Amino acid sequence: MSQLRRRTWIIAFLSLSALLAAGCGAGKPPILNIGGDFTLTDQNGMPFQLSSLRGNVVLVFFGYTSCPDACPTTMSKLASVYRSLGADASRVKTLYISVDTQRDTPPVLKEYLTNFKTVDAVGLTGTVPQIDKVTGLFGAQYEITPMPGMPASHNMYNVAHTTSVYALDSEGKTRFVFDYDATVAQMTEGIREIL
Amino acid sequence: MNIHKSQGRLANSIWSLVAVVCFAILSAAAHAQTPELIVKEAWARVPLAPQNNTAVYMMIDNPTATAKAIVAVSTPDAGSSDLHEMRTEGKMMKMIPLKSLPVPAKGSVELKPGGFHIMCNDLKKTLKPGDTINLVLKLDDGKTIPVTATVRALEDSSAPASGEHSMPMPEHHQ
Numbered sequence: 405m406s407q408l409r410r411r412t413w414i415i416a417f418l419s420l421s422a423l424l425a426a427g428c429g430a431g432k433p434p435i436l437n438i439g440g441d442f443t444l445t446d447q448n449g450m451p452f453q454l455s456s457l458r459g460n461v462v463l464v465f466f467g468y469t470s471c472p473d474a475c476p477t478t479m480s481k482l483a484s485v486y487r488s489l490g491a492d493a494s495r496v497k498t499l500y501i502s503v504d505t506q507r508d509t510p511p512v513l514k515e516y517l518t519n520f521k522t523v524d525a526v527g528l529t530g531t532v533p534q535i536d537k538v539t540g541l542f543g544a545q546y547e548i549t550p551m552p553g554m555p556a557s558h559n560m561y562n563v564a565h566t567t568s569v570y571a572l573d574s575e576g577k578t579r580f581v582f583d584y585d586a587t588v589a590q591m592t593e594g595i596r597e598i599l
Numbered sequence: 600m601n602i603h604k605s606q607g608r609l610a611n612s613i614w615s616l617v618a619v620v621c622f623a624i625l626s627a628a629a630h631a632q633t634p635e636l637i638v639k640e641a642w643a644r645v646p647l648a649p650q651n652n653t654a655v656y657m658m659i660d661n662p663t664a665t666a667k668a669i670v671a672v673s674t675p676d677a678g679s680s681d682l683h684e685m686r687t688e689g690k691m692m693k694m695i696p697l698k699s700l701p702v703p704a705k706g707s708v709e710l711k712p713g714g715f716h717i718m719c720n721d722l723k724k725t726l727k728p729g730d731t732i733n734l735v736l737k738l739d740d741g742k743t744i745p746v747t748a749t750v751r752a753l754e755d756s757s758a759p760a761s762g763e764h765s766m767p768m769p770e771h772h773q
Contacts, residue, residue, distance in 0.1 A: 474692050474712075
């Protein structure tokens with residue numbers, strides 16, 4: 405009889421625990437089936453591994469420093485997001501991954517990021533296969549096209565690229581893909597959900 | 600009698616001439632008050648080091664009843680200046696060079712982040728917020744329009760295509 409009562413209590417405890425766990429997870433957005441760990445080179449020329457940022461929300465953005473419009477607009481928007489987050493911004497890191505491996509060397513990335521001091525960003529570069537592997541993980545794309553009228557020797561070309569911002573939770577799981585048109589308020593709210 | 604008649608003809612001729620001259624003057628005045636295109640709020644994003652380029656944005660109104668097009672842009676302040684459109688194709692945003700930018704009759708076109716812009720490469724002077732870039736828009740009818748774009752700091756230039764405005768706190772620069 406006492407064994408039966410003990411078993412009943414154990415089952416009740418386990419059921420309650422399961423319910424609580426399910427309840428806690430219900431508020432989080434679903435885990436998206438993109439992303440994964442990777443290693444690239446940071447703006448100081450040092451190896452950087454995504455998993456080193458566990459415990460932080462990580463925003464991943466693919467761009468290139470010569471970009472005249474989409475990248476400055478998105479980085480400025482991220483600066484506004486950081487300001488909106490207030491003290492919580494200290495737990496948010498941004499990865500600016502260049503898809504222009506030829507021109508965006510670590511020193512170029514380092515200087516470029518000084519334009520956005522509010523954004524706690526790491527600039528990343530690598531070989532073409534390394535960058536292709538990371539864009540592949542996130543389903544991002546880029547395409548280098550020659551600038552009309554410019555000879556190849558001028559080293560001037562355009563880079564079409566995905567402009568989404570991927571938001572990873574503290575476990576490195578991708579929870580949001582913010583499109584280019586996502587507002588500061590939408591991004592701030594989403595990030596708060598996964599902090 | 601003949602003298603009176605010829606005087607009357609002369610008076611008529613003078614009045615006709617006066618009417619024609621007045622009409623011409625009024626037409627010219629009306630034409631002068633309706634310029635080809637009106638450019639407003641021209642601005643450029645402060646160049647982002649180490650890059651030496653920037654994008655220029657503006658609102659262009661066409662008050663006339665004739666559709667116009669901008670077919671070229673020149674500037675003494677940059678090595679090159681080109682009309683571009685940022686266009687999303689599939690998952691990517693592409694920068695498409697434009698041969699001309701139509702401005703509809705009695706309409707307007709806005710150059711803004713995420714849309715149309717004038718790309719200035721190889722800037723010939725250091726630009727900081729408050730400085731200006733001088734440009735000349737060439738129209739399809741051969742006429743030209745001078746434009747002065749004011750350089751804005753980053754915090755003023757973060758409004759994306761969706762029309763959202765940035766927070767007022769300043770972004771710090773080195």
